[in-house]
Amino acid sequence: MKRPLKICFFALLGALLFAGCGTASHRIDPSGPEALVTVSAVDPAEWNEVASQAATSLIESGALKRADGMPSIVMIGRLRNYTLLHLESSILTDKLRQAILTSHQALVTSAVGFGGNVDLSVRRIRDKELDDLFDQKTVPKRGTVVAPNFSLAGMIVQQSAVSGRVEESYYMFHLTLTDLVTGIAVWEKNIDFAKQATRPVF
Amino acid sequence: MKKRKLKWIFATMAFLALTGCQDTVNTFANEEPLSPEDHLVGDKRFVSDSFCRDRLNLLSLRAEQGAAGNMIVQAELRSERYGVGPEIWSWFRRDNPYHVLYRFEWFDANGMRVANASSEWQSIIFVPGETKYLRGVAPDSRCRDFQLSVVEDHRPR
Numbered sequence: 001m002k003r004p005l006k007i008c009f010f011a012l013l014g015a016l017l018f019a020g021c022g023t024a025s026h027r028i029d030p031s032g033p034e035a036l037v038t039v040s041a042v043d044p045a046e047w048n049e050v051a052s053q054a055a056t057s058l059i060e061s062g063a064l065k066r067a068d069g070m071p072s073i074v075m076i077g078r079l080r081n082y083t084l085l086h087l088e089s090s091i092l093t094d095k096l097r098q099a100i101l102t103s104h105q106a107l108v109t110s111a112v113g114f115g116g117n118v119d120l121s122v123r124r125i126r127d128k129e130l131d132d133l134f135d136q137k138t139v140p141k142r143g144t145v146v147a148p149n150f151s152l153a154g155m156i157v158q159q160s161a162v163s164g165r166v167e168e169s170y171y172m173f174h175l176t177l178t179d180l181v182t183g184i185a186v187w188e189k190n191i192d193f194a195k196q197a198t199r200p201v202f
Numbered sequence: 203m204k205k206r207k208l209k210w211i212f213a214t215m216a217f218l219a220l221t222g223c224q225d226t227v228n229t230f231a232n233e234e235p236l237s238p239e240d241h242l243v244g245d246k247r248f249v250s251d252s253f254c255r256d257r258l259n260l261l262s263l264r265a266e267q268g269a270a271g272n273m274i275v276q277a278e279l280r281s282e283r284y285g286v287g288p289e290i291w292s293w294f295r296r297d298n299p300y301h302v303l304y305r306f307e308w309f310d311a312n313g314m315r316v317a318n319a320s321s322e323w324q325s326i327i328f329v330p331g332e333t334k335y336l337r338g339v340a341p342d343s344r345c346r347d348f349q350l351s352v353v354e355d356h357r358p359r
Contacts, residue, residue: 029323031303031322031323032303032323033303033323033353033354033355033356033357034357035357036357037357045323045325045357048322048323049322049323049324049325051319051320051322052319052320052321052322052324053324055318055319055320055341056320056337056338056339057339059270059272059320059339059340059341059342060268060269060270060272060274060339061269061270062268062269062270062271064270065270095319096319098318098319099318099319099320099341102316102317102318102319102341102342103272103318103341103342104342104343104344105270105342
């Protein structure tokens with residue numbers, strides 16, 4: 001009789017201990033000290049770091065400033081993903097759009113670009129030029145959209161290595177700002193980081 | 203008696219092994235710095251983590267106006283986690299190299315914070331004794347002031 005009681009007691013204790021190991025759902029700062037660091041992915045904190053470093057470098061360079069004082073127009077081009085991962089590059093491009101706009105050095109176009117950086121409404125509203133539902137005076141005319149001066153594009157590269165139980169991933173982001181008239185790259189930035197983890201023995 | 207001797211020998215060996223394994227950085231610089239001192243700015247500190255303050259020494263803080271008219275700030279920091287005690291402690295805590303997060307916040311002439319994408323926590327790694335330069339660029343030319351925050355990075359790795 002005593003033995004089953006003991007087993008029950010220890011089982012209950014074990015269950016309580018395991019249940020106590022979990023944490024309740026809570027919000028964290030995506031790039032703060034609580035955020036997770038994983039080897040096999042680009043974590044939110046890293047997207048934020050890359051965006052921050054790229055924005056800082058682009059603004060510091062003054063490449064967006066035009067000699068005539070007029071604001072430049074930037075289109076967000078393609079961020080090619082040469083990794084084996086599914087990456088949401090819009091996390092980076094959205095932050096860069098915001099950084100360019102708040103810098104007051106340039107404006108960003110939504111009329112042309114890649115992926116989520118294009119607002120199809122610019123084209124769709126012009127398709128209403130024959131729609132009698134609309135007051136034609138309020139429908140934007142064709143030939144009024146401003147063409148961009150610069151294109152911001154880039155690529156992400158990953159290289160992985162394993163040595164024994166140690167796994168390492170190297171990521172490199174390459175960003176380029178190209179003058180669309182001359183085709184010359186006026187700003188470039190490489191941002192890289194490596195992550196390492198040791199697999200447990202068992 | 204022999205056992206006691208052996209214990210002492212092993213303890214001394216372990217101590218020497220620990221202190222001998224230091225991977226610290228030595229630096230050599232010009233005795234009379236060539237950089238002008240008029241870009242140096244004074245600093246006002248609010249220290250909530252005295253461990254971080256003792257482990258990371260702010261050597262200088264410089265500010266200038268960049269080519270694009272934006273304020274540029276450079277903070278020179280040195281990791282002070284060298285020597286026997288700190289080395290043993292960082293080995294015990296698995297804190298070598300030392301991971302730190304930093305963030306620049308920017309303010310306009312009225313002291314209002316300027317929201318931007320570059321005010322995110324950035325990670326930086328210090329080898330004991332290493333000097334690193336944190337660089338912050340104001341998101342626009344209206345920014346007149348800044349605040350640098352530094353926190354120890356204990357994210358699970």
